[in-house]
Amino acid sequence: MMAKQLLSRLLGPVTLVLLALTIWLGLWVTPQDKIQGNLVRLVYVHPSVAWVALYVSFGTATIASVLYLWKRTRSMVMDRVAYCAMEVSVVFITLTLITGSIWGRPTWGVWWAWDARLTSTAILGVLALGYLALRRANDDPVLRARRSAVFAILAAINVPIIHFSVDWWKTLHQGATVFGPDRSIKIHGLMALTLFISFIGFTMLFFWILRARYRLEVRRELASSVTLDEALDARRREGALQ
Amino acid sequence: MIRTALLVAGKDLRIEVRSRVLLWQVLPFGVIALLLCGLALGPAHAGSSSAGPGLYYLVTLLVTLLMINRSQIVERAPGTKSSIATLGLDPAGVFLGKSLALAVELWLTGLVLLAGAVLVLHTGLHGALIALPSIVVTLGALAAAGTLYGALTAGGETSATLLPVLALPAFAPLLIAGERSFYDALHGGELLGWWVIVVVALVAYVAMGILLYGVLDE
Numbered sequence: 304m305m306a307k308q309l310l311s312r313l314l315g316p317v318t319l320v321l322l323a324l325t326i327w328l329g330l331w332v333t334p335q336d337k338i339q340g341n342l343v344r345l346v347y348v349h350p351s352v353a354w355v356a357l358y359v360s361f362g363t364a365t366i367a368s369v370l371y372l373w374k375r376t377r378s379m380v381m382d383r384v385a386y387c388a389m390e391v392s393v394v395f396i397t398l399t400l401i402t403g404s405i406w407g408r409p410t411w412g413v414w415w416a417w418d419a420r421l422t423s424t425a426i427l428g429v430l431a432l433g434y435l436a437l438r439r440a441n442d443d444p445v446l447r448a449r450r451s452a453v454f455a456i457l458a459a460i461n462v463p464i465i466h467f468s469v470d471w472w473k474t475l476h477q478g479a480t481v482f483g484p485d486r487s488i489k490i491h492g493l494m495a496l497t498l499f500i501s502f503i504g505f506t507m508l509f510f511w512i513l514r515a516r517y518r519l520e521v522r523r524e525l526a527s528s529v530t531l532d533e534a535l536d537a538r539r540r541e542g543a544l545q
Numbered sequence: 546m547i548r549t550a551l552l553v554a555g556k557d558l559r560i561e562v563r564s565r566v567l568l569w570q571v572l573p574f575g576v577i578a579l580l581l582c583g584l585a586l587g588p589a590h591a592g593s594s595s596a597g598p599g600l601y602y603l604v605t606l607l608v609t610l611l612m613i614n615r616s617q618i619v620e621r622a623p624g625t626k627s628s629i630a631t632l633g634l635d636p637a638g639v640f641l642g643k644s645l646a647l648a649v650e651l652w653l654t655g656l657v658l659l660a661g662a663v664l665v666l667h668t669g670l671h672g673a674l675i676a677l678p679s680i681v682v683t684l685g686a687l688a689a690a691g692t693l694y695g696a697l698t699a700g701g702e703t704s705a706t707l708l709p710v711l712a713l714p715a716f717a718p719l720l721i722a723g724e725r726s727f728y729d730a731l732h733g734g735e736l737l738g739w740w741v742i743v744v745v746a747l748v749a750y751v752a753m754g755i756l757l758y759g760v761l762d763e
Contacts, residue, residue: 370758405633422717429714436710440703450697454759457693457715464718 311514321504328497342409344395347497349402351505356395357427359509363388364434365459368452382448385455387516389434391509396428412473417470421477423461430458476537546638553634556641560619572657575608579661580706584699595707598666598676598712601658602720605684606732608654609716610709617699629762636759640692644754648688655684668730672731673756679736681745682743689750690715719746 329347337341367385370376374454403421415421437454441447469478490498561567582600584608629639659680662668666710726739729735729747 307572340677372757426717427716430711433711433714436707437697440698440701447761453693453761454697454711457753459552460715 314507314511314514318504318507319505321500323494323533325497325501325504328493328500333493333494333497334481342406344492345402345406346494347501349399349406350498352402353399354502355505356392356399357424357465359506360388361394361427361459361462362393363432363509364392364455365462368455371448372456374532379444379448382444382452383517383520384513385452386438387513387520389431389455390516391429391512393431393435394512395509396424396431396519399424401533402465407475408522416475418475419472420465420474422463427458427465428447429459430461434458535536546641546712547634549635549638550641550645553639554645555595556644557616557619557643557646558699561615561646561650566615567612567654571608571611571650572654574611575604575654576605576661577657578607579665583665583695585593587752595728597662597732598665598724600666601662601727602683602724604658604690605655605687606713606716606720608658609625609651609691610725612647612650612654613712614705614708617644617695617704630762636762637642637755638694639762640722640758643695644689644692647692648685651684651688652681655680662733664687665726669731672727676727676730679723679726679730679740679743681728681749682740683719686719686747688714689747689754690719693750693754693761696758708757722746 325347329344333344333347335341348461363384367388371378371381371385400421403424407416408414408420434451434454438447438451441450468474469476579600582604585645586600587664595626624640659668659673659677663670663673694708694715701707722739722742726736726743728734729736729739
């Protein structure tokens, strides 16, 4: 219990240290690219953000949804985790598209290209927004949880399509950047280290935000239920007086 | 499961034959949408065979949304839900039956729209016939996916507006694969790759439906 509390308390500060380290290494310490110049520094942000958007946050939402639907592990905790993770996923997918666009303009000459990776990521973003719309459309908590869980699983079909899009189609978006076909690291040691720290930092940032969002959701549910109870009590008191 | 599927499909198709909504409302909407697509492109571009497959699938998607809504409205009649629950019908069979009925309706509509595309958008008849098997499979996959998404949005006040928001992004890969296979059929391209995507999507949606429809129907 103590270790869990300590980990929970350390999550925020460690995340901030790792992100600060990423900024310092990415902007001042690592070298420029021979061809791309300073533009290469986006590589310390965009892939990590995309990793969190597609795999960590969407993956968390999907796994929590599967666990909600599985009768043995069914609980509103899983539904809340899926909802909060999906909400964070929307933010990270948007950041992925924005940072990709910033990189695309000087490299490809356009802010947006009809590329398989870009288009499928945008579709995932719309699906994540659809998930949030679906939740708002249902007032019954159990029905809402069940439908959202099914939708999250259906939407997750898009993730492997995004992942393999660069292999399946001829795309402007490059294929694997860090690892070669033989799994050897293709980039400079210091750049690889910065990228690694960035991946860990952004992953921890996701869990930090998720934890905060989850707590907020629990408090929101509690607040709404207390208000309802209070309103009912007030009505009962009114009835008793009459 | 198969017996339940056939029963449900028969029920849905009988309702459709008696109400004639498909004939008098959905099909005219599809034809009008096809004509509007031609008008939006202008006479110079509407006749080019490169636009035909995309416009055909775009109109088919719009028609599919109408038909999914229709398929769910049929279930809203008083006593339908409770009857299904009382009869203890297998949810997987219900899903397959509703998907089959929707697929039959989509195949009929798809054929009429294909004839319309050949006439109005000058899509080559020979190419359209070559594309027919891939259209059949794509529309089958749309029916399976549509039945699932219809069940997801069913019942609420916002179901009509929520359905396109949820279903259209999910239909996008099918639209791309269907359009590409149609285009390749017209221009003698390689069909196999797109075929694989459409067949995988069909199998995936049918499997998902069999597994998850019961949860939605609880």
